[in-house]
Amino acid sequence: MSSLHEFPAIDHGLLRFLTCGSVDDGKSTLIGRLLYDTKAILADTLHAIAATSQRRGLSELDLSLLTDGLQAEREQGITIDVAYRYFSTGTRKYIIADAPGHEQYTRNMVTAASTAHLAIILVDARRGVQTQTRRHSYLAHLVGLPHLVVAVNKMDLVDYDQAVFERIRAEYLDFAARLGIEDVRFIPLSALHGDNVVERGERLDWYDGPTLLELLETTPAAHTERPESFRFPVQYVRRPRDAANPDLHDYRGYMGRVESGEIAIGDPVLVLPSGRRSRVRDIQVGGVSQPSAMHEQSVTLLLEDELDISRGDLLVRPDEAPPTVRELEAHVCWLAETPLSPARTYVLRHTTREVRARVKRIAYRLDLNRLERESAVQLDMNDIARVSLSLAQPICPDPYALNRATGAFILIDESTNDTVGAGMIVEASASPSP
Amino acid sequence: MTRLDTLSHLDWLEADAIHILREVVGQCANPALLFSGGKDSVCLLRLAEKAFRPGALPFPLLHIDTGHNYPEVIAFRDRRAVELDARLIVRSVEDSMARGSVVLRHPHESRNRHQSVTLLEAIAEFGFDACIGGARRDEEKARAKERIMSFRDAFGQWDPKHQRPELWNLYNARVHPGENIRAFPISDWTELDVWHYIQREGLELPSIYFAHRRPVVRANGLLRPVTPLTPARPGETVEDVRVRFRTVGDITCTAPVESEADTLDAILAETALTTLSERGATRLDDHASESSMEDRKKAGYF
Numbered sequence: 001m002s003s004l005h006e007f008p009a010i011d012h013g014l015l016r017f018l019t020c021g022s023v024d025d026g027k028s029t030l031i032g033r034l035l036y037d038t039k040a041i042l043a044d045t046l047h048a049i050a051a052t053s054q055r056r057g058l059s060e061l062d063l064s065l066l067t068d069g070l071q072a073e074r075e076q077g078i079t080i081d082v083a084y085r086y087f088s089t090g091t092r093k094y095i096i097a098d099a100p101g102h103e104q105y106t107r108n109m110v111t112a113a114s115t116a117h118l119a120i121i122l123v124d125a126r127r128g129v130q131t132q133t134r135r136h137s138y139l140a141h142l143v144g145l146p147h148l149v150v151a152v153n154k155m156d157l158v159d160y161d162q163a164v165f166e167r168i169r170a171e172y173l174d175f176a177a178r179l180g181i182e183d184v185r186f187i188p189l190s191a192l193h194g195d196n197v198v199e200r201g202e203r204l205d206w207y208d209g210p211t212l213l214e215l216l217e218t219t220p221a222a223h224t225e226r227p228e229s230f231r232f233p234v235q236y237v238r239r240p241r242d243a244a245n246p247d248l249h250d251y252r253g254y255m256g257r258v259e260s261g262e263i264a265i266g267d268p269v270l271v272l273p274s275g276r277r278s279r280v281r282d283i284q285v286g287g288v289s290q291p292s293a294m295h296e297q298s299v300t301l302l303l304e305d306e307l308d309i310s311r312g313d314l315l316v317r318p319d320e321a322p323p324t325v326r327e328l329e330a331h332v333c334w335l336a337e338t339p340l341s342p343a344r345t346y347v348l349r350h351t352t353r354e355v356r357a358r359v360k361r362i363a364y365r366l367d368l369n370r371l372e373r374e375s376a377v378q379l380d381m382n383d384i385a386r387v388s389l390s391l392a393q394p395i396c397p398d399p400y401a402l403n404r405a406t407g408a409f410i411l412i413d414e415s416t417n418d419t420v421g422a423g424m425i426v427e428a429s430a431s432p433s434p
Numbered sequence: 435m436t437r438l439d440t441l442s443h444l445d446w447l448e449a450d451a452i453h454i455l456r457e458v459v460g461q462c463a464n465p466a467l468l469f470s471g472g473k474d475s476v477c478l479l480r481l482a483e484k485a486f487r488p489g490a491l492p493f494p495l496l497h498i499d500t501g502h503n504y505p506e507v508i509a510f511r512d513r514r515a516v517e518l519d520a521r522l523i524v525r526s527v528e529d530s531m532a533r534g535s536v537v538l539r540h541p542h543e544s545r546n547r548h549q550s551v552t553l554l555e556a557i558a559e560f561g562f563d564a565c566i567g568g569a570r571r572d573e574e575k576a577r578a579k580e581r582i583m584s585f586r587d588a589f590g591q592w593d594p595k596h597q598r599p600e601l602w603n604l605y606n607a608r609v610h611p612g613e614n615i616r617a618f619p620i621s622d623w624t625e626l627d628v629w630h631y632i633q634r635e636g637l638e639l640p641s642i643y644f645a646h647r648r649p650v651v652r653a654n655g656l657l658r659p660v661t662p663l664t665p666a667r668p669g670e671t672v673e674d675v676r677v678r679f680r681t682v683g684d685i686t687c688t689a690p691v692e693s694e695a696d697t698l699d700a701i702l703a704e705t706a707l708t709t710l711s712e713r714g715a716t717r718l719d720d721h722a723s724e725s726s727m728e729d730r731k732k733a734g735y736f
Contacts, residue, residue, distance in 0.1 A: 011442040011444075012440070013440040013441055013442060013443050013446055014441075014446050083571075083578045083579050084571050084578060084621070085578065086571070086572050086622070086624050088443075088624075088626075092443070093443040093627075107599060110601070111599045111600065111601055114601040114602045115602060115603070235456040235457060235460045236456045236459055236460045238486065238489060240488055240489025240490065241489075242489060242490070245488075247488075248488055248489060251488065251489070255456050255485070255486075256456070257449065257452075257453045257603075285484055286484035286485075286487045287487035287488040294441070296446060296449055296450075297441065297445075297449050298448075298449040298450075298452035298453045298456070298485070311460050335599045349606070351604075352457075352460060404602065405602065405603070408601070408602045408604065409604070410601055410602075410604045410606065412606055417606070417608040417609060417610065418606075419598045419599050419600070419606045422599070422601045
């Protein structure tokens with residue numbers, strides 16, 4: 001790993017991933033190992049951990065101490081919230097969403113997974129596939145993570161036995177097939193000793209696949225895997241007034257991020273939900289023109305025609321328009337201590353658009369232990385359910401399975417302003433609500 | 435249509451920060467951008483330009499001045515504001531002391547902690563519903579837990595146990611009157627990313643970020659600058675050392691590091707190879723306890 005601190009000759013962009021698994025599967029140790037072996041931990045941090053490890057009477061450096069940042073976490077020895085960690089190699093930058101495995105697992109896992117592109121699911125080699133393994137795999141699948149890595153950890157405790165690894169792999173593949181999970185990779189490793197995390201180690205010589213870091217380095221970036229429709233939610237409309245600058249007199253800039261697809265000067269656009277059409281006259285960043293913009297770029301679009309467009313509107317290509325709907329079928333993860341009530345109205349935020357929403361029906365709640373559906377009249381914290389929502393104004397969504405940016409929404413409690421629900425659209429029904 | 439490549443990581447970070455800045459302005463009625471003249475807020479200001487040009491920045495710049503800032507930094511701050519045609523609001527801890535809202539335990543106490551009081555007073559005075567800051571999650575372990583849109587109650591308090599979940603890039607900056615959002619567009623940047631960005635964009639910085647000779651004393655493994663505010667104590671030996679600042683803040687609590695790096699290339703090389711974290715090497719106030727940053731943030735610190 002000599003290239004770690006040289007400047008990137010090749011830039012493979014950024015990969016966001018999360019780690020999950022049961023409480024004692026060694027998640028914190030794995031993150032610690034990744035940071036330690038990629039030299040992302042600096043000496044003073046290491047000294048602090050060494051001192052704490054010693055104070056607690058541990059013979060070795062406790063790498064898991066790296067990830068518990070809050071007072072209450074240190075007091076209780078648990079992780080209470082999602083944290084983000086960073087490391088980079090010669091070619092790529094990584095953001096780890098470190099979601100706690102303890103209680104409140106569902107909401108934290110969904111939160112961490114929502115921005116991730118890959119999940120590492122830890123399995124304790126001694127215990128094999130557990131309920132928690134299945135639960136987290138299911139959640140990762142539901143949140144639409146295209147890549148799963150099953151890290152069979154603690155191989156040191158099973159004498160690095162290949163048969164143990166193969167047995168776990170076969171069992172997991174059987175389960176994954178039933179869920180429809182397609183891309184799963186398996187790596188035997190020891191986070192404690194570092195085998196197959198960043199360095200290969202010698203004790204797993206029967207394994208000739210990539211190490212965990214090699215696999216992360218070669219995972220395709222988001223958006224490179226399938227063609228996507230152009231989606232541009234308008235964040236902010238800019239009409240600068242500057243008497244001294246006549247060039248700005250007719251300036252109407254629509255600011256936003258290309259959530260998916262691409263756009264170039266001259267391309268036709270359709271404004272939703274109004275249905276008006278125009279063409280792209282210019283694409284700017286910081287007032288400077290560029291010929292085109294790609295997914296995840298934040299730009300300003302100028303159109304040929306003067307249209308009434310405001311925050312919350314969506315620009316698309318005329319031949320790729322999503323439906324305009326007032327009813328939704330969605331998977332909702334409830335995040336709040338106060339249960340979801342069908343009697344109440346919530347604010348639904350979809351891209352940059354806010355509408356009021358009411359739950360019409362809870363079709364079923366998922367029992368994450370048995371992975372079965374059950375009936376429910378309300379949703380409690382950490383519940384995931386399939387619900388029907390009716391909206392006070394229309395939105396223009398895609399199914400979440402096709403587009404994570406335009407298929408997701410959050411629910412906000414109007415009295416507390418808290419974010420109380422996370423939604424993934426299964427189906428948007430085009431029929432107007434009565 | 436042919437598919438384009440993936441954004442480089444710096445381009446991605448830039449686009450993401452611009453998205454966050456625009457969400458603040460799209461959702462909040464009266465935001466301000468905290469500008470101290472330091473490297474992180476220099477990046478923020480550049481990102482704000484990219485987000486909102488042409489035309490004026492849609493928010494004022496706010497600086498909470500402890501009265502213990504390096505003159506080079508204050509001069510830089512004022513000059514940048516003029517160059518950008520930005521509205522600069524300065525509120526000072528000394529005014530809070532004069533009002534009696536800040537009471538020092540002793541005259542030489544660091545005023546860094548007390549910035550929180552002055553910041554909250556400024557928020558109330560101008561009715562800001564959001565303050566955009568240049569904090570990064572890699573700076574400190576309490577920051578690693580903080581949301582990009584971080585909710586503060588009417589007392590400016592951060593409650594790490596009851597943060598709003600933040601999903602996808604659907605940020606929730608809604609507040610009731612008196613409450614406040616602290617928005618951190620460069621949360622996911624590291625110190626090295628900031629230096630790369632400064633180099634790529636050709637951003638100007640206060641001169642003290644580059645290696646220069648300065649009288650210092652060595653204390654507790656750190657270099658303490660010798661200034662009229664922080665004179666050498668009896669028994670301390672003053673040395674003339676070539677140093678630079680990795681982080682710039684209140685004179686009484688910011689330490690420089692020994693360095694020969696007087697260009698951005700040299701700083702980048704040094705940052706990539708350093709074995710000390712930014713705060714570990716430079717902050718005299720984070721060492722007070724394992725949770726000093728967390729405690730200050732709970733009390734309203736940005």
